[in-house]
Amino acid sequence: MRIKTKKIMVVFGTRPEAIKMCPLVNELKSRNNFITKVCVTGQHKQMLDQVLESFRIEPDYNLHIMKENQTLFDVTINILDKIKEVLDYEKPDLVLVHGDTSTTFVTALAAYYNQIAIGHVEAGLRTNNIYSPFPEEFNRQAVSIIARYNFAPTINALQNLMRENIDRSTIYVTGNTAIDALRTTIKQDYKHPIIDWAKGSKLILITAHRRENLGEPMRHMFNAINRIVSEFEDIKVVYPIHLNPIVRNLANEIFSNNARIRLIEPLDVVDFHNLMNASHLILTDSGGIQEEAPSLGKPVLVMRETTERPEGVEAGTLKLVGTEEKNIYDSFKLLLTDVNEYQKMAQSNNPYGDGFSSKRIVDIIEKNFWSE
Known part of the structure; x- marks a missing residue:
């Protein structure tokens, strides 16, 4: 019997995004009903490469957008221009982005223009001050409007989204994938x-x-x-x-x-x-x-x-x-x-998760794809 598959493209560009998305990439690749493609924009370069190496992930695409003294205008224009060709060629069923970077916003915008479903990992974080942090607060608010899946790390993040009238059926509380990364990186015998x-x-x-x-x-x-x-x-x-x-x-x-x-x-x-x-x-x-x-x-x-x-x-x-x-x-x-x-x-408790957020996210995607 032929296994039905869906194509997922995971896009990120900075070191913090990579730390939180690499456990999710590896979880996706462990499932035989997904074709997983990884695209990095290179918004960070050396720092991004270090994380990819640590998690043994080889990107399928690298847009290499980073240049000296780049501005937000440069980042936005370069990603939007270069990622179009990738999306046109791969035609993914879902694009996953993370958090609040310029890579996140511009990739989501490009997917929206191509009418590709968007999954927003770490959705719903808010300061409600559009200039603090800048431009991150705008980026994450904008992506929530167009995302089919809003993966909120906490109940508080879910409540933020609901206050903005984001469709409740698109919101899932999963914990934060940052904690997943710690499960694989902390070494008891570490020396430095x-x-x-x-x-x-x-x-x-x-x-x-x-x-x-x-x-x-x-x-x-x-x-x-x-x-x-x-x-x-x-x-x-x-x-x-x-x-x-x-x-x-x-x-x-x-x-x-x-x-x-x-x-x-x-x-x-x-x-x-x-x-x-x-x-x-x-x-x-x-x-x-x-x-x-x-x-x-x-x-x-x-x-x-x-x-x-x-x-x-x-x-x-x-x-x-x-x-x-x-x-x-x-x-x-x-x-x-x-x-x-x-x-x-x-001694305070960690409110951000238990280290199994990536599994929850992939389970949700899997369940929804084959029930739609």
Whole structure:
């Protein structure tokens, strides 16, 4: 008997997207009734390649859109132009996109123009401020309007979509695929030179790169961290620094004379997750870390004015500290000096999933395709 198949195209372009979509790709490829095609836009390049290698995924298409000093206009035009040929040739039954990047929005738009069904993984995150984060808040809201499947990671995300009058029959609560990735990347016997360097100290992990924080907000963030490191001799800081030259120049300016702050190149996903696991606490303006760290029992100070992940704040594992130097300094110092405050955050439950979100998503697609 011939097995009926459907063609699924998974499209992503940045490192954070890849971390969350690679477990889903591998789940799709484990099913014999799907033909799975992977298209990467190359919105990130080296950082994206590291993740693909870690999950042993070879893309069927790479649009190679990345170029030096690219703007949002460049990204949008280049993806829209190049992905049309791929969609025309492959004619997938469903295109899966993730989250809120320019790759996500433009790919969904192209699929919509071709009248191809869209599945939106990590749907329903909201700050309800169209410029924070920018342009991500617009991107994710726009994709929800045209998606046939909205895979919401939490009940809160589902409620956000329903408030926007998104058809309830398109929304499925699945958990977050970020937690799936951790199940395969965390190693109990992991070793790294940074862990050896920090031995006997509390290792603090930093990430900072968000577009709306460039300039003075980021200067305030870095100044607060620098002050704390100067005051507390029992901590060491590692900062896998983003490739953006604006971020690098400012970090070098502020941190270069502090021997207990290490600026290192971006890490592959296995190294990054395991350094996160080895850290005492994390300061970030990233989104994905807000979901991953609670699974590892790591308190997170979120250096942003808004977060689309309020579940972590409500659970107590995240604290939104903004970008003002004093607020970051005070919150950072409190977690270093108050054991009870630290333990409250470290022992909070993770509201983002159990590591089986990819299986749920593929089960939903499978069931719906063959019942339609």
